Amino acid sequence: MADGHGESLLFLTDEQLRQGIEAMFFAYRGFTADPDRILANLTYGRAHHRAIHFINRAPGTTVNNLLNILGVTKQSLNRVLRTLISDGLVQSRVGRNDKRERHLFLTDAGRALETQLSDAQRARMRSAYRAAGPEAVAGFRKVLEAMMDPEMRGSYTRLKESGT
Amino acid sequence: MADGHGESLLFLTDEQLRQGIEAMFFAYRGFTADPDRILANLTYGRAHHRAIHFINRAPGTTVNNLLNILGVTKQSLNRVLRTLISDGLVQSRVGRNDKRERHLFLTDAGRALETQLSDAQRARMRSAYRAAGPEAVAGFRKVLEAMMDPEMRGSYTRLKESGT
C-alpha cells in the first residue's frame, strides 16, 4: 500500500504501535526516575530540573525563549525560577540591548546540581545505548525526531546544532 | 569513522547522550499531546488515559495489578477509578475465587473513549514509524527496553506477550 516494494509493513500494525506506545510509557518512567530521586530530597521537582537543564544548555537564554522550549505558561515557569534564583542556583541579568529581557545563567551551585542530575540521567542513557548498540541508537533518535511536534523539532534541532 | 578496535564509540559521548535526553523530552511531549487535547474537554487527565489504556489492554485486571503497572499509590489510582466508574466508563466486578479482589473492565462507553484516545496516539506513532522505517523502529524499541527499570521491563514484556 505504501511504496509497493516487498518490505513487510508488519511494523505498522496496531499491535506493534500499541507496543511502541507502552514502551514509551515505561521507558519514560525510567528516564526520569534517577533525577526524580535526587530532587525529592531538595524541595525541587521535575520542572526545576528542566529549567536547570536548558539554562545550562543555552546560558544567557531569555525567559521568553525558555518559555517556548518548555511549553508552559510564564506564571508556571516564574514560580520555578523564583525559587531557583532565591536559592542561589540561577542568576538573572537584565539585558544590555533590551533591558526588559532577563538573561538566565547558572551559578556555581546551579552548575553543581545540574552536573549531579545529568550525570545520573546520562548514566542510564549510556547503559541503554551501550546495550542496544549504535545502529539501534540511530533508529531511536530517528523515531523520536519524527514523533515531535514541528515547533519542538525546531527547538530540538537548534539546540542540537549549537552543541556541536 | 570506525576506529581500529571495531565499532566507533562516538555515540556514547556526553554530547550524544545529552541530545538523546532532549530528544526523549521533546518526543514525549508530542507523544502525549494528542490524547491530552481530547481529554482536556472531558474533565479527565493523563491518569485517566493510562488507567483506561491498561484496563483495555488487560481486561479483568485487578486493582493491585494495575497499581504495579502504573506505579502510583492506591489512593491516587482510586481517585481516578472512582470517577471512571461513576461516569460509566469502567466496571468493577468482585472476584469469583477471591472476593477481596475487584476485576476491572471497560464498558462500551469506556471502550469508545479508549478507541478515540488510542487512535489519536497511534496515528502519530504510525506516522513517525513510517517516516523512520522498520530498522529505525527496531532500534527505537531496543533502546527503550534497555532504558526501563527491570520491574517495568517485566510488566512490559508480560503485556507484550499477552498481546500476540
Added chain:
DNA sequence: CTTGGAATGTCAACAACACTGACTTACCCT
C-alpha cells in the same frame, strides 16, 4: 513626545495528580 505594544513580573484562585499516614471493611488461609 506621545502612545501602542512587547517582555517581564506578580497576585490570586483553581485543578490535576501525585504523595504520606491512618483507618475500615472484607476476605483468605492457616
Added chain:
DNA sequence: AGGGTAAGTCAGTGTTGTTGACATTCCAAG
C-alpha cells in the same frame, strides 16, 4: 480465632500546571 492481604476511604500536603487580571519597563512607530 487470628494474621495477613486486597481494596476503599478520609485527611492533609506538595508540585506543577492552568486562567485571569494587573503593573512595570521599555522599544519603536507615528
